Amino acid sequence: NAGVTQTPKFRVLKTGQSMTLLCAQDMNHEYMYWYRQDPGMGLRLIHYSVGEGTTAKGEVPDGYNVSRLKKQNFLLGLESAAPSQTSVYFCASSYSWLAGQGEQYFGPGTRLTVT
Amino acid sequence: GQQVMQIPQYQHVQEGEDFTTYCNSSTTLSNIQWYKQRPGGHPVFLIQLVKSGEVKKQKRLTFQFGEAKKNSSLHITATQTTDVGTYFCAGAKAGTASKLTFGTGTRLQVTL
Numbered sequence: 770n771a772g773v774t775q776t777p778k779f780r781v782l783k784t785g786q787s788m789t790l791l792c793a794q795d796m797n798h799e800y801m802y803w804y805r806q807d808p809g810m811g812l813r814l815i816h817y818s819v820g821e822g823t824t825a826k827g828e829v830p831d832g833y834n835v836s837r838l839k840k841q842n843f844l845l846g847l848e849s850a851a852p853s854q855t856s857v858y859f860c861a862s863s864y865s866w867l868a869g870q871g872e873q874y875f876g877p878g879t880r881l882t883v884t
Numbered sequence: 885g886q887q888v889m890q891i892p893q894y895q896h897v898q899e900g901e902d903f904t905t906y907c908n909s910s911t912t913l914s915n916i917q918w919y920k921q922r923p924g925g926h927p928v929f930l931i932q933l934v935k936s937g938e939v940k941k942q943k944r945l946t947f948q949f950g951e952a953k954k955n956s957s958l959h960i961t962a963t964q965t966t967d968v969g970t971y972f973c974a975g976a977k978a979g980t981a982s983k984l985t986f987g988t989g990t991r992l993q994v995t996l
Contacts, residue, residue, distance in 0.1 A: 802983065809893070811972060812927065812986040827983060828885070859926060872917065872929035873974075873984065 770795050773876035775860050781882045782850040790845040790879050792860030800863045801843040802827075802873065803835060805856040812859065818843055850883045857881070886911045886977050890987040897994055903963050905990035907956040907973035914978040916949055916956045921989075922969045930958075930971075953978065963994045 773794045782788055792801065799820050804812040814827030818837040832854060834846045843862075847854060858879045865871025887910040897903055907916065915934045919927040931940055933949035933956060940947045946959045956973055970991045974984040 804986075809988065811890075811988045812974075814983055814985075817983055828985075861927075872932060873919075873927075875926040875928070878926055 772796065773860055773862055773874050775858075775876035775879050777879060778877065779880050781884065782847075783884055784851060786850050787846070787848050788850065788881075789847075790858055790860075790881075792843045792845070792862075792876055793841055794843075794860075794862040794874070795841065796862060796864070796874065797840070798862035798864050798874070799840075800865070800871075801837065802861045802863075803833070803843065803845045804859045804861065805829065805854075806859060806878075807856050815845065815858075850881075852883045855881060855883045886975070886985045888973060888975050888985050888987040890971075890973060890990050892990055893988065894991045895993070897963050897992070899965060899994050899996050900962050903960040903967070903992055905958050905971050905973075905992075907958075907975075907987050909954045909975050909985075911954070912978040913953050913975040915976050916953075917974045917984065918947060918956075918958055919972045919974060919986075920969050921972065925969075927972060960992075963992070965994050965996065967992060968994050 776791045802817040803815040816835040821840040824835045836844045860876040861873040863871040863873045917932045918930040921927045937951045938949040944961045970989045972989045973987040
């Protein structure tokens with residue numbers, strides 16, 4: 770099992786460009802999450818999904834959109850990138866139907882720089 | 885909104901010394917989880933605590949969940965260089981099937 774994979778690993782964007790980050794998991798998990806990690810601020814939840822076809826906003830959703838068309842995939846989109854979106858992005862998934870009751874498995878991360 | 889704070893932000897110890905990080909939530913939690921992130925890596929799950937006053941041990945690591953379910957601690961006995969990394973607590977708010985709120989993390993540096 771590959772676990773949770775993320776593509777790409779690194780990306781540099783110019784302000785105003787768009788991109789999509791892909792997260793895939795092969796553990797048949799219901800819950801998937803997108804976080805951003807900035808120095809000194811821990812992990813902040815952007816959006817999450819409790820199942821195929823569902824999405825919900827997290828703590829810092831502005832400027833991002835997500836889709837969960839297939840259970841194994843969770844996409845994070847930036848429509849018009851801004852320098853404030855420079856960060857490391859982590860995807861995670863968990864099994865439990867009660868979010869927070871199950872351990873989260875994290876992908877390796879995507880380092881995004883917006884110039 | 886829910887806030888989860890950790891102290892200290894950073895600790896530097898000599899190998900063999902003990903280390904403790906504390907986690908405090910502004911709201912009562914249904915459970916708390918702990919994660920470790922090595923430099924350049926991703927968070928890895930360590931443990932989950934659910935019951936008030938719960939204490940769990942993993943070799944040299946001892947985890948506690950406060951009686952009021954608003955705070956937690958991680959204690960490492962006799963640190964080793966392999967313990968280097970950032971330790972995060974993450975809590976789920978009580979009463980809701982909600983997502984985890986991660987603490988700000990404690991970065992541990994261990995030198996010989």
